[in-house]
Amino acid sequence: MTGDAKGGQASLIALDWGTSALRAYLMDCDGVVLDARSSNCGIQNLPQPGEAGFEKAFSDIRACWPDGLPVIAGGMVGSAQGWKEAPYILCPADFTQLADASVRVATGAGEDVVIAPGMICRPDHGQPDVMRGEEIQIAGALAQNPRLGVNAEFLLPGTHSKWVRVSRGRVVDFTTYMTGELFSVLARHSILGRLMSETPAERNATAAAFVEGVAASAAEPDRLQHLLFGVRTRGLTGDLAGNVLSEYLSGLLIGNEMAAGLGRRTDPDAPLILIGEQALCDRYQKALRVLGGPPAEYIDDASPSGLYLVARKVGLLKAASLSG
Amino acid sequence: MTGDAKGGQASLIALDWGTSALRAYLMDCDGVVLDARSSNCGIQNLPQPGEAGFEKAFSDIRACWPDGLPVIAGGMVGSAQGWKEAPYILCPADFTQLADASVRVATGAGEDVVIAPGMICRPDHGQPDVMRGEEIQIAGALAQNPRLGVNAEFLLPGTHSKWVRVSRGRVVDFTTYMTGELFSVLARHSILGRLMSETPAERNATAAAFVEGVAASAAEPDRLQHLLFGVRTRGLTGDLAGNVLSEYLSGLLIGNEMAAGLGRRTDPDAPLILIGEQALCDRYQKALRVLGGPPAEYIDDASPSGLYLVARKVGLLKAASLSG
Numbered sequence: 137m138t139g140d141a142k143g144g145q146a147s148l149i150a151l152d153w154g155t156s157a158l159r160a161y162l163m164d165c166d167g168v169v170l171d172a173r174s175s176n177c178g179i180q181n182l183p184q185p186g187e188a189g190f191e192k193a194f195s196d197i198r199a200c201w202p203d204g205l206p207v208i209a210g211g212m213v214g215s216a217q218g219w220k221e222a223p224y225i226l227c228p229a230d231f232t233q234l235a236d237a238s239v240r241v242a243t244g245a246g247e248d249v250v251i252a253p254g255m256i257c258r259p260d261h262g263q264p265d266v267m268r269g270e271e272i273q274i275a276g277a278l279a280q281n282p283r284l285g286v287n288a289e290f291l292l293p294g295t296h297s298k299w300v301r302v303s304r305g306r307v308v309d310f311t312t313y314m315t316g317e318l319f320s321v322l323a324r325h326s327i328l329g330r331l332m333s334e335t336p337a338e339r340n341a342t343a344a345a346f347v348e349g350v351a352a353s354a355a356e357p358d359r360l361q362h363l364l365f366g367v368r369t370r371g372l373t374g375d376l377a378g379n380v381l382s383e384y385l386s387g388l389l390i391g392n393e394m395a396a397g398l399g400r401r402t403d404p405d406a407p408l409i410l411i412g413e414q415a416l417c418d419r420y421q422k423a424l425r426v427l428g429g430p431p432a433e434y435i436d437d438a439s440p441s442g443l444y445l446v447a448r449k450v451g452l453l454k455a456a457s458l459s460g
Numbered sequence: 461m462t463g464d465a466k467g468g469q470a471s472l473i474a475l476d477w478g479t480s481a482l483r484a485y486l487m488d489c490d491g492v493v494l495d496a497r498s499s500n501c502g503i504q505n506l507p508q509p510g511e512a513g514f515e516k517a518f519s520d521i522r523a524c525w526p527d528g529l530p531v532i533a534g535g536m537v538g539s540a541q542g543w544k545e546a547p548y549i550l551c552p553a554d555f556t557q558l559a560d561a562s563v564r565v566a567t568g569a570g571e572d573v574v575i576a577p578g579m580i581c582r583p584d585h586g587q588p589d590v591m592r593g594e595e596i597q598i599a600g601a602l603a604q605n606p607r608l609g610v611n612a613e614f615l616l617p618g619t620h621s622k623w624v625r626v627s628r629g630r631v632v633d634f635t636t637y638m639t640g641e642l643f644s645v646l647a648r649h650s651i652l653g654r655l656m657s658e659t660p661a662e663r664n665a666t667a668a669a670f671v672e673g674v675a676a677s678a679a680e681p682d683r684l685q686h687l688l689f690g691v692r693t694r695g696l697t698g699d700l701a702g703n704v705l706s707e708y709l710s711g712l713l714i715g716n717e718m719a720a721g722l723g724r725r726t727d728p729d730a731p732l733i734l735i736g737e738q739a740l741c742d743r744y745q746k747a748l749r750v751l752g753g754p755p756a757e758y759i760d761d762a763s764p765s766g767l768y769l770v771a772r773k774v775g776l777l778k779a780a781s782l783s784g
Binding site: 256262263264265266296311312313314315317318321322324325326327352356357358359360361362363364365366368369370372373375389392393395396399 | 580586587588589590620635636637638639641642645646648649650651676680681682683684685686687688689690692693694696697699713716717719720723
């Protein structure tokens with residue numbers, strides 16, 4: 137993706153449309169982002185129920201942009217609860233297959249929105265796994281760093297953290313860990329939140345509690361349900377202050393995910409790439425250091441590049457100069 | 461504990477007072493239960509805040525029983541959020557030490573309520589652990605089955621499941637697993653509850669889903685956070701019906717606890733004893749069979765016997781015939 141720093145003519149609208157947020161990008165024909173907007177109209181927070189809600193959220197966010205542009209979308213907007221379902225494609229799969237399996241929905245204003253599907257994998261042993269949105273991030277990361285397409289493992293922390301193996305331009309398989317959601321439901325709805333306090337803690341104490349959690353979890357990876365209770369007992373006994381208990385919980389959960397993920401790398405030489413929100417990725421970097429894991433490269437939000445790549449493969453930008 | 465089947469004169473009120481329920485027993489001097497009452501006035505659901513709430517809940521539940529009886533209580537009523545705190549005693553400890561560490565609180569009506577403490581253990585490696593109420597159950601089980609005092613491991617499933625090692629009449633140490641609470645918060649507050657349906661399922665399908673969960677969990681004990689996501693993916697793909705997903709979740713969590721607990725038994729020959737609610741203990745029995753664990757003996761609610769034993773040790777029943 138190259139182009140004039142100031143950007144060319146508006147040629148594409150790209151939507152990263154998830155559960156809790158909608159992010160929209162106006163791009164030129166080379167993928168340069170000319171304008172970006174976001175709203176809290178995730179698919180679970182639409183202004184109206186049903187299809188009309190999707191239409192309204194879309195028309196609101198693109199209101200001040202030119203009419204008649206092609207539109208590409210990815211994420212939960214293509215789920216069974218989305219605007220139109222784009223069934224998962226089966227891994228191993230590449231991004232041409234992803235583009236080929238996209239679906240179209242027409243807006244009342246006469247625009248076509250092309251929705252990319254998610255991916256599913258079905259390992260020989262174990263349960264199926266699914267993702268929607270993360271595959272777009274990976275498409276973007278590969279567009280920005282083509283060398284990673286040869287062989288790499290991507291780690292996308294979040295509500296449902298994903299470990300994704302890529303080889304020769306294809307997503308081979310991936311594994312989800314419920315780390316972020318477990319943190320949130322345990323802190324909010326379980327007894328573990330009771331002793332937590334929001335009084336600011338010293339930076340050293342915060343860091344120490346997180347590291348202790350990671351180390352405890354990695355030392356007994358099969359005993360998470362016991363270790364979690366330590367958030368309570370270590371608080372009760374005064375062993376950890378109330379204002380670092382959430383850090384300890386975060387360390388336990390990330391450490392448990394990390395130990396499981398690192399222990400299952402099929403190619404320990406494949407570069408490990410972290411994609412996502414900076415502060416969260418920093419936690420994963422710290423956990424990697426505690427566990428003596430490989431250094432991980434960090435890539436910021438790559439979904440605009442990913443959406444642009446898919447739009448090109450769908451043929452939404454036929455006349456543009458091919459540079460990605 | 462023996463005595464006339466019809467029971468003798470009322471000599472003791474025993475309170476099993478937990479977080480969500482209060483159970484009260486009227487006993488004769490031999491521990492025979494003459495009457496039992498229960499209310500939902502657990503310590504988090506008192507009729508009024510503070511001490512007055514404890515007084516009222518107590519006076520309501522014992523209203524139709526004779527005045528002037530000694531009162532023994534155990535469970536969360538002795539916690540920092542209880543009527544009066546009875547600090548944990550450190551394990552290894554026996555039930556005489558437990559009785560010696562009890563505290564007293566006087567009611568407005570001039571009765572003394574003796575509150576037994578809970579227990580804490582501090583393993584050389586790992587985090588501290590605590591219990592309140594389970595130690596009373598174990599005291600009762602040992603009173604009913606003195607042979608178990610020699611050497612046994614008790615498993616008390618529940619919100620916070622406990623594995624408790626007893627040797628030569630002492631509680632040596634114990635381990636908590638958050639199994640029951642994880643089940644509840646995940647089914648109610650996480651994405652895993654979304655696809656669950658309450659339409660009754662065939663008994664075979666229910667049993668099969670539970671067994672699958674136990675087996676999956678035991679096969680990958682270090683990957684619980686991934687396996688949990690299978691409740692969603694196996695529902696999404698139609699691999700499991702919505703009305704058996706909660707069984708699969710239950711199997712995953714109980715299987716994970718069971719694998720960790722069985723793998724850490726220091727004396728595999730010590731009898732394994734299940735105490736608790738019948739339906740829940742049946743699940744644990746099933747999980748034990750799936751994992752090829754040892755047979756476990758089942759003991760129903762033993763807290764009345766335990767409270768009676770502690771009351772005797774405290775000296776609340778000085779004049780009675782010693783039979784326990």
